[in-house]
Amino acid sequence: MTDRYASFVRSGAGRALVKRLGLPDPPRLRRHTPGDPLAPGPVLLGAATGGRLAEQVRRIMAAAGVELADPAAAPAPERRHAALVYDATGITDSTGLRQLYDFFHPQARSVLPSGRVIVLGTPPEECGSPREATAQRALEGLTRSIGKEFGRGVTAQLVHVTPAGDAGTTTGLEATLRFLLSGRSAYVSGQVVRVGAGQAGPPADWDRPLDGQVVLVTGAARGIGAALARVLARDGARVVALDVPAAGDELATVANEIGATAVQLDLTAPDAPTRLADHLAGRHGHVDVVVHNAGITRDKTLGRMDADRWDQVLDVNLSSQERINDVLLERGLIPAGGRIVSVSSIAGIAGNRGQTNYATSKAGVIGLVQSLAPVLRERGISVNAVAPGFIETRLTARIPLVVREAGRRMNSMSQGGLPVDVAETIGWLSWPASGALSGNIVRVCGQSLLGA
Known part of the structure; x- marks a missing residue:
């Protein structure tokens, strides 16, 4: 689907009109292309007094081939940065928050278009005192505001890193930095990501972080699911692409394109979990990653909605995930180090008029992730979710024009996202190196104003 407004404002006449009338100005976003450098310019690394992560980040940047800017150099108009990364873990009370101003104020205009801002902190619930927890919680206000202020496609994130870390935490931090600094995270902004302890190891090749991994993708025939299957295959995965029999032709096209296994299955059928488990066991012996992408909408206001619309949406979007998880886990088909991404x-965060069934199901998915995370941690399995905002698909193309334009513009990027933006985020959470991330709900919404 073409965003004609974005195309117009990038023309000469359009840019003049946008500037004169103060209209939304959608920037060109830097998206990932294989072979791209992690950062298209130097990265400025700063740290609060007593920060515990700066040296670790420095080593990660060096290993990734990222150029670090000289922190002692005075700010200058010609000195531009691809990213600003700040270790705020040393801030232990509210007076220490002044260090954030001292670092970001002189550099606010130095970030390149589609640049990145990443602040590293300590989870407030793991802080040593109420004052430290207060200061660390304040970091969310900083990063969310920067995401809205800097403009030009610049994203801003807060990464909470557990102080009780292990080797998995170190790898998880590296995986997270590699994702957030790269073009893969183009439409992710204003998020809080938690890196805990867990089973994770670096890949042999960061350009193929899923090499040899068996990954199940439901709803893979079209839209986000098809983009996801392609991204995972590009990253080295052996993809099992699943969709309903009615989408068989489209599913076969995607599977043949990427060398995936195609499975036609209605997930609401009573025997679907068992049949799927039998297929995975017989064909692969296990599944490293399960991506629950299949979903439907049956929109009506609650007062006009019949019971079938309610039941169908809840069954496909939520209950089928629970049933599949139960069988795969019971039969031990998801091994230690496995990942589940929903x-x-x-809509599950902010709600949506005319979508009470859909919003209920998607809020339930968040509950599923948050409730399973501590249980599966004991088995070395991580579970996370992505929450897309307005994504340019065939479904959103059917939305009435005025509502569609509002959905596109009501975010920090002033534009809708692409299916590949969701796919890249799921891909990152699927990496073995991301095994120490669990219980996260990452919004892929360009920092939408809804539910912010």
Whole structure:
């Protein structure tokens, strides 16, 4: 689907009109292309007094081939940075927050278009005192505001890193930095990501972080699911692409394109979990990653909605995920180090008129992730979710024009996201190196104003 407004404002006449009338100005976003450098310019690394992560980040940047800017150099108009990364873990009370101003104020205009801002902190619930927890919680206000202020496609994130870390934490931090600094995270902004302790190891090749991994993708025939299957295959995965029999032709096209296994299965069928488990066991012996992407909408206001619309949406979007998880886990088909990634929605966070069934199901997905995370941690399995906002698909193309334009513009990027933006985020959470991330709900919404 073409965003004609974005195309117009990038023309000469359009840019003049946008500037004169103060209209939304959608920037060109830097998206990932294999072979791209992690950062298209130097990265400025700063740290609060007593920060515990700066040296670790420095080593990660060096290993990734990222150029670090000289922190002692005075700010200058010609000195531009691809990213600003700040270790705020040393801030232990509210007076220490002044260090954030001292670092970011002189550098606010130095970030390149589609640049990145990353602040590293300590989870407030793991802080040593109420004052430290207060200061660390304040970091969310900083990063969310920067995401809205810097403009030009610049994203801003807060990464909470557990102080009780292990080797998995170190790898998880590296995986997270590699994702957030790269073009893979183009439409992710204003998020809080938690890196805990867990089973994770670096890949042999960061350009193929899923090499040899068996990954199940439900709803893979079209839209986000098809983009996801392609991204995972590009990153080295052996993809099992699943969709309903009615989408068999489209599913076969995607599977043949990427060398995936195609499985036609209605997930609401009573025997679907068992049949799927039998297929995975017989064909692969296990599954490293399960991506619950399949979903439907049956929109009506609650007062006009019949019971079938309610039941169908809840069954496909939520209950089928629970049933599949139960069988795969019971039969031990998801090994230690496995990952489960579910697709929620911003509607599950903010609600949406005419979508009470959909919003309920997607809020339930968030509950599923948050409740399973501590249980599966004991088995070395991580579970996370992504929550897309307005994504340019065939479904959103059917939305009435005025509502569609509002959905596109009501975010920090002033534009809708692409299916590949969701796919890249799921891909990152699927990496073995991301095994120490669990219980996260990452919004892929361009920092939408809804539910913020």
